[in-house]
Amino acid sequence: MTTLFTMDEPQKSGQTIHITSGEIEKKFADKMSELKFREIEREVRQNAIQRGFGYVSLFGMPIPEECLKLIPRERAENLKVICVAKTKTEIRLAVTDPDRPGINELIDELTGAQQLPIGLYLVSDRSIVAALKQYDSIPKIIKTTSGIEITEQDLTRFEKQHTQLSNLAERINQTPLTEVLSLLIAGAKQARATDIHVEAEEADVKVRYRIDGVLHTVAMLPKESWKKLISRIKLLAGLKLNIEDRPQDGRINLEIADDKIDIRVSTVPTSNGESVAMRLLLSTEAGLEFEKLGLRGQPFEELKRQIKRPSGMIVATGPTGSGKTTTLYSMLKKINQPGSKIITLEDPIEYRLEGINQSQVNPDEGYTFVRGLKHALRQDPDIVMIGEIRDLETAEISIQATLTGHLVFTTLHTNNAAGAIPRFLSIGTKPYLLAPALSAIVGQRLVRRLCDKCKKPTELDKEAQQRVDEAISTIPKKSEYRVDPAKPKTFFTKVGCFECDNTGYRGRIGIFEVMTMNEELEKLILAGNTSEYDITRVALKHGMLTMVQDGVLKALEGITSIDEVFRVAA
DSSP, X not given: OOEEEEEEOTTTTSOEEEEEHHHHHHHHHHHHHHHHHHHHHHHHHHHHHHHTOEEOOOTTOOOOHHHHTTSOHHHXXXXXXXXXXXXXXXXXXXESOTTSTXXXXXXXXXXXHHOOOXXXXXXXXXXXXXXXXXXXXXXXXXXXXXXXXXXXXXXXXXXHHOOOHHXXXXXXXXXXXXXXXXXHHHHHHHTTEEEEEEEEOSSXXXXXXXXXTEEEEEEEEEGGGHHHHHHHHHHHHTOOTTOOSSOEEEEEEEEETTEEEEEEEEEEEETTEEEEXXXXXXXXXXXXXXXXXXXXXXHHHHHHHHHTSSSEEEEEEXXXXXXXXXXXXXXXXXXXXXXXXEEEEESSOOSOOTTSEEEEOBGGGTBOHHHHHHHHHTTOOSEEEESOOOSHHHHHHHHHHHHTTOEEEEEEOOSSSTTHHHHHHHTTOOHHHHHXXXXXXXXXXXXXXXXXXXXXXXXXXXXXXXXXXXXXXXXXXXXXXXXXXXXXXXXXXOOOOTTTTTSSEEEEEEEEEEEEOOHHHHHHHHTSSOOHHHHHXXXXXXXXOOHHHHHHHHHHXXXXXXXXXXXXXX
């Protein structure tokens, strides 16, 4: 170490201060760095003034957790943007480059979801990097006002421990009651279950998972544990503990490393105690592609053409749980382009779609489909999705939106595609408005896929064979799907193995009927009192393939079983 110089200050300390060349170089470097940093901040401030934006320095600025959660960390890092404040009148975003691709889509999403205008503030790269570190402080614990919590570590640990449904009952018996709910959610997530049912019976408590549309009993809990378990579920879902004689609805929101889980909770009083149903909505399931729904050939090409039209109404029909919303999501994902604006009105938002403005209605607060649709149309959208048409007012506004140049997607609860038209007319829709508005109606069901590891050929019984022959014989002769009735046919059935948790099935696929509008159908609608039978007759005349026919063809390919087809599409 070389001493550059010394300084004596006996009158102050009586000590000699030694300053090294290395220390001087470090102080000089720090000073230059500080000067450079100040210069960069001045340039950013000046740029903000010139472009009409605000300016902010994020160094040392605490950002509320609710603001950080508005933008996922990965997206914030990619776009170099962070929400720094949310007031009753504005959401404030700090961004390094307002012109960066993806910023406008983010602004549209936040505007639609939060119903607030966005204020932009320019910041430096160094400033945004410092602010992004505050994401580390967000706790990975989901709490309710009661203080009950589920940790991400609990879910991860139980997911690693649980391997098959057959092991779940044993795992539950070895798990403290306070952790049973975490185990049930982790097990359901791993088993690809859409619902968890916890049902009190006379002697015990039954736990069932709905997997691929079918309920499976996975565990039996002792009756004495029921009170504590349902109390924990109610606390997490924000339900009232002292109400046991009336139905209640609530929600649990979980945020984990690779996903967000929205759990809708419903309780219903029964003679043995309350029955609890929990619907699990996993945002990562939104990756389903339009091409993988199960549509093929002419119906696929026709529907693909319809969703690319500039205007019209496309309706997905079927009972609850038939995959209507997933079909609409896949269509929106297919046509989502930077040059178009898409707004959805949903109850609830099931999957998050990037680049699409998704708004969740809240009837309890007066934010209904009707009110939401009126406001959405003021946003100048190209495409609108309405979660469900339930009444005349929603139907009329949707039809008006179609006739004024918008492409509208929606759902309707009917048994098949042809049933949608009488349903529209029964709620009071005017035929002369409905006829030109409709573009296509999709009827659908979900069937379970046979497990490729264990399925085996089978012979059909007499009744099933007759139904198959009837379905095949009514396929139009000119159809690309025409099957030779005299040709030998092979069908498959389930077996069960380790890969499919001994169910014989793994995953689901749709069976569809696609009815597109034509001149003859429009005349039937304009006639008013149109029967479902007449509409079906005309649709079949123009080549529509029914759900049963589509299902039989998929069974012939070994995708599903005949039992599955007739179970959902009798």
